[in-house]
Amino acid sequence: MADLLNVQGLATQFQTREGMIHAVNGVSFKLKEGETLGIVGESGCGKSVTMMSILRLIPMPPGKIMAGQAIFQGKDLLMMSNDEIRHIRGAQISMVFQDPMTSFNPVITIGRQVAEPLEIHNGLTRKQALERAGEMMKMVGIPNVEERLNEYPHQFSGGMRQRMMIAMALICTPQILIADEPTTALDVTIQAQIVELVKRLRDELGMAVIWITHDLGIIAGMAQRVLVLYAGFIIEEAPVKELYAHAQHPYTLGLLNSLPRMDEMGYHRLTSINGMPPVLLRDVTSCPFAPRCTYKIEHCLHENPLLRTISPDHHVACWVDPATGKERA
Amino acid sequence: MSPQEALLKVDHLVKYFPITRGIVFQRQIGAVHAVDDVSFEVRKGETLGLVGESGCGKSTTGRTILQLYRPTSGHVYYEDHDLVKIKSEELRKMRRKMQMIFQDPYASLNPRMTVGEIVGEPLLVHHLASHKQADERVAELLKLVGLNPAYADRYPHEFSGGQRQRVGVARALSMQPDLIVCDEPISALDVSIQAQVVNLLEDLQKQFNLTYLFIAHDLSMVRHISSRVAVMYLGIIVELTGRNELYSNPLHPYTQSLLSAVPIPDPVAEEKRQRRILQGEIPSPINPPSGCRFRTRCPIAAEICSKVRPDFREVAPDHFVACHMVV
Numbered sequence: 001m002a003d004l005l006n007v008q009g010l011a012t013q014f015q016t017r018e019g020m021i022h023a024v025n026g027v028s029f030k031l032k033e034g035e036t037l038g039i040v041g042e043s044g045c046g047k048s049v050t051m052m053s054i055l056r057l058i059p060m061p062p063g064k065i066m067a068g069q070a071i072f073q074g075k076d077l078l079m080m081s082n083d084e085i086r087h088i089r090g091a092q093i094s095m096v097f098q099d100p101m102t103s104f105n106p107v108i109t110i111g112r113q114v115a116e117p118l119e120i121h122n123g124l125t126r127k128q129a130l131e132r133a134g135e136m137m138k139m140v141g142i143p144n145v146e147e148r149l150n151e152y153p154h155q156f157s158g159g160m161r162q163r164m165m166i167a168m169a170l171i172c173t174p175q176i177l178i179a180d181e182p183t184t185a186l187d188v189t190i191q192a193q194i195v196e197l198v199k200r201l202r203d204e205l206g207m208a209v210i211w212i213t214h215d216l217g218i219i220a221g222m223a224q225r226v227l228v229l230y231a232g233f234i235i236e237e238a239p240v241k242e243l244y245a246h247a248q249h250p251y252t253l254g255l256l257n258s259l260p261r262m263d264e265m266g267y268h269r270l271t272s273i274n275g276m277p278p279v280l281l282r283d284v285t286s287c288p289f290a291p292r293c294t295y296k297i298e299h300c301l302h303e304n305p306l307l308r309t310i311s312p313d314h315h316v317a318c319w320v321d322p323a324t325g326k327e328r329a
Numbered sequence: 330m331s332p333q334e335a336l337l338k339v340d341h342l343v344k345y346f347p348i349t350r351g352i353v354f355q356r357q358i359g360a361v362h363a364v365d366d367v368s369f370e371v372r373k374g375e376t377l378g379l380v381g382e383s384g385c386g387k388s389t390t391g392r393t394i395l396q397l398y399r400p401t402s403g404h405v406y407y408e409d410h411d412l413v414k415i416k417s418e419e420l421r422k423m424r425r426k427m428q429m430i431f432q433d434p435y436a437s438l439n440p441r442m443t444v445g446e447i448v449g450e451p452l453l454v455h456h457l458a459s460h461k462q463a464d465e466r467v468a469e470l471l472k473l474v475g476l477n478p479a480y481a482d483r484y485p486h487e488f489s490g491g492q493r494q495r496v497g498v499a500r501a502l503s504m505q506p507d508l509i510v511c512d513e514p515i516s517a518l519d520v521s522i523q524a525q526v527v528n529l530l531e532d533l534q535k536q537f538n539l540t541y542l543f544i545a546h547d548l549s550m551v552r553h554i555s556s557r558v559a560v561m562y563l564g565i566i567v568e569l570t571g572r573n574e575l576y577s578n579p580l581h582p583y584t585q586s587l588l589s590a591v592p593i594p595d596p597v598a599e600e601k602r603q604r605r606i607l608q609g610e611i612p613s614p615i616n617p618p619s620g621c622r623f624r625t626r627c628p629i630a631a632e633i634c635s636k637v638r639p640d641f642r643e644v645a646p647d648h649f650v651a652c653h654m655v656v
Contacts, residue, residue, distance in 0.1 A: 042519040157610055187382035188546065189607040192590035196606055214520055217549075217592030221599035240596045258524035259594050260553030262576065269531070270553065272524035276489050 005031040010068035012053045022280040023049045025232040036209040038223030046232040091121040094169040098181040100161035104153040111149030114168045136167040159190035231288035238314040248316040295320045335370035342403035363389040365564035376541040378555030386564040391510045428501035432513035434493035438485040445481030470499040491522035510542045563622040570648040
């Protein structure tokens with residue numbers, strides 16, 4: 001299938017009082033039509049910044065996209081004028097944010113906010129747009145839509161607001177939906193509802209989904225391919241089953257082993273990853289995970305490993321083969 | 330000491346928060362039924378997990394047990410003392426034996442105090458040590474929780490979330506308590522750091538024979554750390570039993586749906602899974618449903634469920650459920 005989005009060498013930095021923060025350091029990936037791509041990493045690993053850079057939602061300054069391109073429909077999103085990118089955002093690529101409490105304007109009715117993209121991108125009148133918004137809200141499972149269109153965000157619960165965010169994101173039937181930890185603020189039963197909803201809509205509308213999360217559990221049942229980010233680098237990329245069964249990077253292995261599993265029998269002590277993620281103030285000259293890594297060898301301290309292919313779809317950025325503990329040939 | 334011996338007994342505990350209207354003359358116009366008649370015991374040396382979704386009253390239960398909130402009615406027995414009846418000075422002494430670790434490691438440490446002062450303060454407050462002794466004890470405690478004792482002069486903002494949570498643990502340990510109420514101690518932390526803190530809690534439990542009441546919403550972590558688990562929904566405990574029993578044989582329909590909603594980090598297992606997705610949302614605790622609290626979302630609710638509140642009864646040895654439909 002064709003590549004819908006092709007991101008190459010994306011690098012984003014932020015100017016702070018302490019110096020430049022190297023948030024994203026040369027991230028490259030492709031997204032195919034209709035595919036669901038999971039992006040996993042801990043806070044500060046650059047997963048949100050990557051996506052916000054692509055949609056040019058990074059506040060500049062202090063942020064700055066240093067390098068890279070993001071080709072969507074033959075055009076580079078990073079080189080577009082503000083006017084051009086505005087026609088992409090919300091229409092062809094849309095985003096659902098983590099916090100449904102703060103992502104709505106509190107003084108505008110829900111109906112108008114959900115309908116707004118249609119007025120802007122498709123030139124519908126307010127009445128037509130509102131009608132369509134009502135249909136969309138039904139589709140995401142909001143009861144009593146006619147009344148609720150005229151209510152304000154505070155009158156909705158967190159789960160309902162997240163549904164509404166999804167309705168707003170999908171109202172122009174985009175080709176790509178970027179979901180940035182959309183269920184982190186929600187309870188587990190509500191999270192299951194939202195995950196099912198996005199899966200259903202994805203299959204019905206045939207769109208591609210990029211699902212950003214720190215929860216390896218959600219990704220397992222959702223994505224076809226997974227990228228693992230650490231310190232602004234992609235450190236592993238693999239199809240979902242391959243990743244969970246044969247993770248190669250010590251960090252991915254560490255993450256998987258640090259999770260307790262609900263379906264396991266008996267007890268085993270969790271394997272924790274020692275230390276903390278690095279502060280990204282310097283240019284990276286060694287493997288950023290080396291200080292926390294139990295497999296590290298001399299080479300790791302001198303050179304940052306680049307992503308390399310170890311089987312057709314499986315790429316990993318590590319000098320060491322965890323099976324042998326020795327350097328890869 | 331038998332493992333069955335109860336350290337803490339909670340007896341028909343109720344906590345309502347009044348809702349008032351008016352500025353000068355406040356009239357009560359309703360109440361949030363945060364905790365509505367829960368009874369359970371915490372046994373010596375065990376970890377009792379208390380799980381539920383936000384707003385189900387699990388944190389309020391924890392705080393009411395420690396008398397940080399005074400209960401509306403009911404009793405909390407610690408060994409043989411009824412904490413509800415105890416006077417403030419005596420209660421202060423009792424508090425040494427019961428400590429708490431809070432959810433938010435950013436908000437629960439005073440930013441103007443050094444870590445050494447934070448960990449040492451309880452010792453001075455309870456006149457258990459001189460300043461010099463306290464300093465020595467602080468160094469010991471920091472070492473115990475995996476922090477460099479030289480950090481005692483630093484302020485909380487110089488630490489990461491995981492390290493701060495270790496400071497919170499050190500503070501709780503300074504009193505050599507028997508019981509620690511852990512109120513979502515890891516939910517603000519990153520995955521790789523969560524495991525560090527959980528392992529620390531487990532090690533300390535073994536070393537000092539601590540008893541934990543572990544409040545959390547992460548069902549996989551609760552399964553990992555607990556010996557028994559209580560599931561809360563809208564102010565009541567719907568099910569309470571041993572860890573393995575609860576996860577392999579959940580009887581209450583809410584527990585069943587809750588377990589089915591938890592994602593498993595394994596794509597192969599996820600594919601095979603039959604999910605039961607709960608419809609709707611948790612009702613308001615201001616005006617909870619009559620009869621069984623769960624009936625509005627329950628897939629098997631019958632007529633009796635709206636009329637009679639189900640008893641919390643022992644349906645199998647050490648397996649308690651509050652549901653009419655469970656025989």
